[in-house]
Amino acid sequence: xxxxxxxxxxxxxxxxxxxxxxVFILVIIISYILINGFKYVSLDFLTQKSYRMGREGGIFxxxxxxxxxxxxxxxxxxxxxxxxxIYLTEYSREGRIIELIRFCxxxxxGIPSIIYGLFGFxxxxxxxxxxxxxxxxxxxxxxxxxxxxxxxxxEAIKTVPVSYREGSLALGATRxxxxxxxxxxSSIPGIITGIILSIGRAIGETAAVILTVGSSLSIPxxxxxxxxxxxxxxxxxxxEGLSNxxxxxxxxxxxxxxxxxxxxxxxxxxxxxR
Numbered sequence: 001x002x003x004x005x006x007x008x009x010x011x012x013x014x015x016x017x018x019x020x021x022x023v024f025i026l027v028i029i030i031s032y033i034l035i036n037g038f039k040y041v042s043l044d045f046l047t048q049k050s051y052r053m054g055r056e057g058g059i060f061x062x063x064x065x066x067x068x069x070x071x072x073x074x075x076x077x078x079x080x081x082x083x084x085x086i087y088l089t090e091y092s093r094e095g096r097i098i099e100l101i102r103f104c105x106x107x108x109x110g111i112p113s114i115i116y117g118l119f120g121f122x123x124x125x126x127x128x129x130x131x132x133x134x135x136x137x138x139x140x141x142x143x144x145x146x147x148x149x150x151x152x153x154x155e156a157i158k159t160v161p162v163s164y165r166e167g168s169l170a171l172g173a174t175r176x177x178x179x180x181x182x183x184x185x186s187s188i189p190g191i192i193t194g195i196i197l198s199i200g201r202a203i204g205e206t207a208a209v210i211l212t213v214g215s216s217l218s219i220p221x222x223x224x225x226x227x228x229x230x231x232x233x234x235x236x237x238x239x240e241g242l243s244n245x246x247x248x249x250x251x252x253x254x255x256x257x258x259x260x261x262x263x264x265x266x267x268x269x270x271x272x273x274r
Contacts, residue, residue, distance in 0.1 A: 040245045040248060065134065065227030065228055066229040073144075080149075085154040085156075086157065090183065124139050137209050148197055156188075157187045168181070196262060203261075
């Protein structure tokens, strides 16, 4: 065996080990949560209100708040993020301004969530007078996930071959028609992947949410009212030692939320490809 083949064999083994190690760690974490929490999940736990700061009752208000906050954030961030990525890839010319925009986007993606929470608390809650509400939390989460959507959508659009664009333009289509009819359909799997990542981060966020949405136990009647997401509820149960059983059960529901969202998104991508 030559040195070149030996290096390839070693690299293959290391990469294979890294892949299996990632899956193994994921299976361990999920199994540990499900083993300790699934037995406490019931219909009453999913449909009842919470009492005594979460020691008793269910998590129905927290499910509603989580859905509201996530939908608001993605509804705001997705159109802006995809639009920005279209501009950066299809309309702008490479230069210092574009490099600065990309640098700022990458910097925003690495800012700790507590900084976003502080900004959302000062700007949305106090300055704009929205108070502790789902809208304040949704706007803060939108700012947080926007860089992820922009970067992933931009990379997805870049993967579309230039020949697709040239063929569309040669047939008489305008640039906008080419983007809508050719570029976006070809890049939609990557765009949806970025949105899925953003949804996962929005669902699991605690620091930014607790400073903007609050931690109310009631069911929010509108986006202008406060609430408590499942991630915040899990954090409070664990840190204050209120109920480990409820904490594991809430974590189990969170895992199922993420699994359902990923499954639905994969099905959607499959239908679009067909």
